[in-house]
Amino acid sequence: MKVFVTREIPEIGIKMMREAGLEVTQWLEKRDLTQKELIAYCLNHDALLSSGANKIDKIFLHKCSHLKVIALLSVGYDNVDIEEAKKLAIPIGNTPGVLSGATADTAFLLMLATSRKAFYNHKKIIKGEWEFFDPIVNLGIELSNKTIGIFGLGKIGYVMAKRCVGAYDMRVIYHNRSHNKEAEQKLGAKKVSFEQLLEQSDVLSVHTALTDATKGIFNKDAFTKMKPGSIFINTARGAIHNEKDLIQALENKTIWGAGLDVTNPEPMLPDNPLLNMPNVCVLPHIGSATIEARTAMAKLAAANIIAGVRGEKLPNPVETR
Ligand SMILES: NC(=O)C1=CN([C@@H]2O[C@H](COP(=O)(O)OP(=O)(O)OC[C@H]3O[C@@H](n4cnc5c(N)ncnc54)[C@H](O)[C@@H]3O)[C@@H](O)[C@H]2O)C=CC1
Numbered sequence: 001m002k003v004f005v006t007r008e009i010p011e012i013g014i015k016m017m018r019e020a021g022l023e024v025t026q027w028l029e030k031r032d033l034t035q036k037e038l039i040a041y042c043l044n045h046d047a048l049l050s051s052g053a054n055k056i057d058k059i060f061l062h063k064c065s066h067l068k069v070i071a072l073l074s075v076g077y078d079n080v081d082i083e084e085a086k087k088l089a090i091p092i093g094n095t096p097g098v099l100s101g102a103t104a105d106t107a108f109l110l111m112l113a114t115s116r117k118a119f120y121n122h123k124k125i126i127k128g129e130w131e132f133f134d135p136i137v138n139l140g141i142e143l144s145n146k147t148i149g150i151f152g153l154g155k156i157g158y159v160m161a162k163r164c165v166g167a168y169d170m171r172v173i174y175h176n177r178s179h180n181k182e183a184e185q186k187l188g189a190k191k192v193s194f195e196q197l198l199e200q201s202d203v204l205s206v207h208t209a210l211t212d213a214t215k216g217i218f219n220k221d222a223f224t225k226m227k228p229g230s231i232f233i234n235t236a237r238g239a240i241h242n243e244k245d246l247i248q249a250l251e252n253k254t255i256w257g258a259g260l261d262v263t264n265p266e267p268m269l270p271d272n273p274l275l276n277m278p279n280v281c282v283l284p285h286i287g288s289a290t291i292e293a294r295t296a297m298a299k300l301a302a303a304n305i306i307a308g309v310r311g312e313k314l315p316n317p318v319e320t321r
């Protein structure tokens with residue numbers, strides 16, 4: 001059995017698959033494969049371990065319906081047509097849980113950095129523009145006892161909420177499709193409507209999947225309902241916010257600041273106005289980029305591949321909720 005891997009991944013994953021008797025081919029170039037290239041490789045393989053933004057759409061799935069399993073090196077699966085994969089009986093696996101701490105840390109980092117204009121001031125030092133102490137310049141906002149609003153209180157959202165309570169005694173409100181009993185009991189979190197989340201959050205952090213329901217949900221209308229002193233954080237997917245509306249909301253001071261690990265498109269172009277705003281911090285989608293998380297993700301993905309090629313139930317099948 002042959003597995004195609006679309007990126008260099010932590011060696012442990014490759015080792016596990018080879019020890020299970022699989023022949024592994026890795027794409028080592030530092031660019032995403034085109035769909036044509038991906039299909040061509042997959043036609044000669046039995047399984048696909050996909051990292052990055054490769055579109056696993058209807059066209060791909062029909063051309064590669066022989067695949068015994070597709071394992072994603074991510075928890076997000078918005079690049080995959082899950083319904084079509086189900087119809088074709090191709091099992092799809094992902095890597096939930098093991099990256100929740102790392103991704104929540106990134107959201108927390110962005111929240112804190114944005115609240116103190118950290119990236120902007122760092123850039124000024126590099127440009128030789130160190131500003132002398134001025135009592136009314138460069139003022140940030142403090143987070144203690146403020147309200148953190150979580151949009152999508154699943155695995156990552158829960159860890160972010162926990163960090164915010166532990167570090168700053170923040171009050172937690174959340175909007176989710178269902179109640180999160182653990183967050184309610186342990187963190188005193190309160191489930192609110194989407195409108196209330198917008199109106200009451202001092203920091204609003206996005207942790208849902210990108211779906212038809214969440215695409216562009218943070219638009220002009222939503223930003224207008226947020227507090228003027230609030231911070232918008234997105235570590236989920238860039239298409240959940242409308243970038244033009246976000247820029248306008250920041251320029252008009254409808255909201256105070258924004259921290260983004262995800263943009264639309266990725267990569268963000270260097271002339272994007274967001275990159276020059278004092279109250280904005282942007283990272284290049286490094287949410288899960290820790291040694292620990294990526295190692296665990298490689299292990300989960302490899303375990304999904306091994307089970308899939310053997311015709312066994314995947315240990316971590318994508319669960320659409
Ligand atoms: N920046 C990065 O590197 C990373 C980004 N992510 C993104 O974070 C997302 C969340 O990951 P997890 O917390 O593991 O997923 P999860 O499935 O545990 O949590 C998502 C939560 O959002 C809720 N939800 C979904 N649609 C909703 C809607 N329309 N309205 C309200 N709530 C809704 C779900 O009920 C669930 O509780 C992933 O889908 C992925 O896109 C994940 C890992 C790393």
Ligand SMILES: O=C(O)C(=O)CO
Pocket residue numbers: 073074075076077099287288
């Ligand atoms: O897991 C995901 O969904 C990511 O975006 C990268 O880890």
